[in-house]
Amino acid sequence: MQKIRQEKLVCTDDQRIDQFINQTRIGYLGLTDGEHPYVVPLNFTWMNGAIYIHGAAQGRKIELIHANPNCCFTISEDYGTMVSPIPAKTDTAYMSVMLFGVLEAVTDITEATAAMQAMLDKYVPGYYDKSLPQSHVEKYRSSLGSHTAVFKLTPKGRTAKENQLDPKWAFYPGRNVGMDV
16 A cells, blocks of 8 residues: 655554444545546445445446456545635645455345444434344335445555644635734
8 A cells, every 4th residue: 555645644542443434424435437537425334343334236337346346445534724914835734544445245235234324323322212123124125126236345444644723824704814914
């Protein structure tokens, strides 16, 4: 795996990275369609050291996974813009994590149900008064007739970067360069 060029931005704090992955709501699954990249925004959960995603068991994403299960899953959050009187030094505060590996179909119904329950707990905590039954995962069909497929990415590599927000340089509407020189 290639090194991150701007070493000062590298985050190696595993606890902070795991917390970030758990809290971030949207991830981007990068696949290859022959010569062309294909990136899909998805809900996900981080469980037992793996990313779990779900979706219809048919469609372009599924075809690409079957043709080449190698992938990159990227998660990022923007924390604001930091200004500078020097335009080229205006910067963005952020954190991002990239996970690399091979997607595997989750065929064990207990594991698939646990992953789906973890997603419900993440996106609608406390909404349901009962746990998701395995029968729902087994029998559910979308309006187009497809059942749900669950996939798992156990990362073989991971990188994390962050550029922390310096509050004294945080941009806000109305702030202008005259206030900073």
